[in-house]
Amino acid sequence: MALYTHHLPAWKREQVEEIKERFxxxxxxxxxxxxxxxxSQLQDIRQNLRGVAEIKMARxxxxxxxxxxxxxxxxEMGEHISGQSALIFTLENPFKLYKQLELTKTKMAAKPGETAPEDIVVAKGPTSFKPGPIVGELQQAGIPAMIEGGKVKIRETKTVVKKGQVIDAKMAGVLAKLDIKPMDVGLILKAAFHDGTIFAPETLAIDETVYLNQITLAAQQAFNLSVNAxxxxxxxTETIxxxxxxxxxxxxxxxxIYEKDVADLIVGRxxxxxxxxxxxxxxxxxxxxxxxxxALAAAAAAPAAAAPVAEEAPAEEEEEEEEEKEESGMAGLGALFG
Incomplete structure (x- = not known):
């Protein structure tokens, strides 16, 4: 814990007290x-978060x-303070806060010296550029380009900047011309404090689809266990x-065992x-x-006739037909075995 021995001016004390009150x-x-x-984007973010969260900027x-x-x-929250940090206060839980802040992010062009947040890939295919100096610029940036049909074309898909690498001025210019915007700009949650616990952003970054699939699988497995046990x-109950x-x-x-419900199944078998x-x-x-x-010829001509017999008892109008089949089957057995 840091020790403060000097007296704060009134306006600084007000800001400290305001932060404490919101906590x-x-x-x-x-x-x-x-x-x-x-x-301008910060203003839009504040507008989008109105009623959900409140941002407080302070030294x-x-x-x-x-x-x-x-x-x-x-x-311990102080350990995460760096750069242009701000506090955000909300009544939502930390997971909803993280998701809401992710929605505030927009894509922007890269500036020289920025670090690639992910692999930057230039896809192959035609561009809107006419033949000119742009071909040399692309090639100097390591992007294979050619002229085809009066337009500049990227010959193959290529990863031009790896995640974590610094984007130089030449590459930043080429990406801007290709309208590739790799940078996520928005409020980046560095830590969240709730009920005495500090949550890291990677803990809050939940893939809802994955969790839903896991819950669905767990429910299916629980159902199967209940049935089998x-x-x-x-x-x-109904399934059991x-x-x-x-x-x-x-x-x-x-x-x-010749019971009413299974006699036809036994004869059919x-x-x-x-x-x-x-x-x-x-x-x-x-x-x-x-x-x-x-009977053999009929079975060969209609293999579907060998499908399992339905569990439900035949309707009354089909009973006579079923009896004829059974009699034919019994006659066949007698003819085969004398």
């Missing part, structure tokens, strides 16, 4: 970097003084009962097995009954 009033306080923001020494007098964890809940009914039906079919045996027998040279031969 007490607002649950979330952020420290933002305002470097490079034009005055760094006065901000340090206020933080020291507040004490506690707030003092037979944990009855309002969400899973349906699963139990299906397993009971499959068991009855496997064990050939036996019929398909009969056809499989008949096909093997035919391939081995055995002569088959004409009805079996016709």
């Amino acid at each position: 007490a009033k607002y649950p979330v306080v952020g420290l933002v970097d305002m470097h490079g923001i034009p005055a 760094k020494t006065l901000t340090h003084r206020a933080l020291d007098e507040i004490g506690g964890e707030a003092v 037979t944990i009855l809940t309002p969400t899973t 009962i349906g699963k139990a009914a299906q397993e009971a039906r499959n068991l009855a079919v496997e064990a050939c 036996a019929y398909r097995e009969m056809l499989a045996i008949a096909m093997k027998a035919s391939e081995g040279g055995f002569e088959l009954d004409e009805s079996i031969t016709q």
